[in-house]
Amino acid sequence: MLLPLAPPSRQDLIHALAHAGSTWVECATSDLGSVARGKQVHADDFVSAAGCRLPSVVWGLTVSAGESAEVFGPLLPKTYDDVHLVPDLTTLAKRPGRAQECTVICEPTGRLRHAGGEFDASALSPRAALRRVIAGYERAGMAALVAPELELFLLSRSAQAPGLEAALPSPHAPVQERACEAYSLERLSHFEPYFDELRTQCQALEIPWSGHAHESALSQFEVNFHPGEPLSQADAVFRFKRLAREVAARHGFLACFAAKPFLDQPGVGTHWHVSLQRRDRRGWPHVFATPEGEDSAALLHFIGGLQCEAAAAMALFAPYDMSFDRIRLSDASPSHASWGHDARSLAFRIPASGASSRRVENRLPGGDANPYLTLAATLSLGLRGLTQAQPPQSGAAESLALPRSLPEALDALTRSQALRELLGDPLWALFLALKRHEHAERSATANPRQEWDLRHLIELA
Template sequence: MLALPAMSAEDLRAALASCGPVAPRWVECAFGDFSAVARGKRVHPADFVGMKGCRAPSVVLGLTLTSGEPDTVFGPLLPATYDDMHLVPDLSTLAPRPGRAGEVTVICEPSGSLPTEHGPIDAAQFSPRAALRRAVAQLAAQGLQATVAPELELFLLERDATGRPQAARPHAQAPVRERCCDVLSLERLSHFEPYFDELYAACDTLGIPVNGHAHESALAQYEVNFRPGPPVAQADAVWRFKRLAREIAARHGFLASFAPKPFLDEPGTGMHWHLSLQRTDAAGEWPHVFAQPSGEDSPALGHFVAGIQRHAAAAMAFFAPSDMAWERIALSNASPTHATWGQEGRDLALRIPASGPTSRRVENRLPGGDANPYLLLAATLGAGAWGLRTAPAPIAGRAEALALPRSLPEALAALADDVLLRDVLGAPLVDLFCAVKHHEHAQRAALADPRTDWDLTHLLELA
């Protein structure tokens, strides 16, 4: 597992000083768990420098979405004594915290030896962000780099008297509420301009490359587009964006939700990713991997697609990590049930958008809004890179070999058995992820009304 670069106290002091003319009073050390919930601490700058980050209990690595602590996790996979770990900051992500004068935020990764029943293990093995950096490094070893761009859908909602979601009003006193889906409605966008203005200003502060938004094809649903960039930075951007969207919505009196299927009779929430590859050793030659200079698709594009197809069943555990996510697939007008590929069609899992040779790309349309951006990108790039190494042919149509799992337990079983993804992400991470998600599924299934008591109680606000 790749470690973040070592830092001196002088490095940390210089980084804090670079954040503005006034020294910060607080440093927020943040990292994302498997559900992409932001965990961490706010510490004094002197402690941040002295500890070269901060310390946190390892219990947060194995928490479920409801903050449960499964027996299958604590003891076998993580220490039951909740030993501390080190949160190591990535100083390239240090920035002022939007709306908080005198406070900065930095993305961290866990590190440090943890005791388990099977011997000590480094906390870094459980880091989604470190797993993505490892997948990027494996690409680099093949002389390649990736450029990715996400499209992220979200709902703006309120709860009615029974706790069920409904379209949000722009503010508490507003007389308007969307009653039916207004696809691409500029008027609906204008109602929420103060919210998006504040959200975009916060994005500018954190360097999140948002590129515009529109009303999507479901009631109260919007899509935000991002400019292309490198994988780790883009995953950081999506992770930070989701948190900002929720926090700012709360200040405006409504919910921003990335839950994959808040309304059973409306389209669900997707998180689509456009991916292209470039050669890092082209030395003045044509660097674009997926197309020929003349405009035709390259053989490498097909091999990359074929690699994702071969491992899509296992990767679905990351693309659809909740039971509600499988409702998005089962009750869908555009969520694929097979790992199909081709040109343009929105019902394809792996779509090749119309584009010129320098922007030829693959769009992965399988992930839902509750997917962890680090894990889904690591799985996608790892599988695609395997396709480039082994050169399989892509499978056309809806062959049985392309059928995807139909439930979260099926996807977790496929992931547990997938040798490649266990290597790309690390067996400890895969085992812990499967244990946490199996526990969540069982806990939800035991409820009298799983959708109300689990999905709409927890996932609606935390996805």
């Protein structure tokens, strides 16, 4: 059991703020949907409190700001008791464009009481769940390198028209994309001011941007990251999604990570590339390939572990009803837990690569998935496959079919002992309750896609 994040010493806090030259500190934490929640506090108060306090209600809110009776009382305190946000000083950085302000990623700690007893607030943290998985790899003598590919739409909409359309590069620009211009450098150049500012802000926060392009849907783009260790990469995606939306708002349009804004266009994915290395590098370090360049047995076992629990993991990889529009109307989004080499229709793809860069690409997660939960599930299930020598399954067998709806995925998550153990009971139960409440709320509307999906997910997913 991994302990909650330990509060930094007063001396370390003072030194970090002096180095940053900051008077104000933004304490940011991820809710279950990866929306950044927190506070801005004065540096003196930040040092005095070794972070800040935040009401526990944050972890019980739905994406529509709902407060479910199935959550408050049974799973979280009705009194909205405060938790302590403990900063991870390795993530502290100047906030781009804010001369006197820095930002730091925090995790919750502190005892919380509910109808079933009490637990530490760290059990609600998606980031802490990922740290537990990384610790498991350390005990197994391995380390992971991961790299995400993030797709997003740049969109416009008005109060007068409920529909969405391709963004104008600037409010009065005379040009607008009317049909998909896949990989168009000219269309990409129209948005250079946006991507230049976004890239500059990413550099300030050490987000490892490695390139971007127009993708294969109307007004859709993709940003790639250099490989890195899992926790820093999940932090980077958490920060990137927020930056992309904030910078887009300043340029007069929306950056959208919702899974399927247009039913007639490809959806939005966040694909994760994963490779494993042995921590003892005296021998051949690469877990997924032999020195001769062949796929290793460990690679196949890793994929087998992913396949065994893929149906349940879809609740994490596709956390909203709209997410399953991306699966049903696939446009190369996988509908089975398939695997193989190179084809982009596969769930678990082995890209063409040399022995030292052999990797698995998990193509199931949508752009709306929480990066901490996505990586925690991917790495945990892969490690489980490794330790159990789980062989992969081939073909399009019914056993490989993925859920076609959010309720199906939630039912599979309810039955999954492996993912329950990964998340821990507090986070597992809370995730299920929140997602079932969101599904019921959406189902109660006359036009779920228009009144719920496009209202709540376009700016928050």
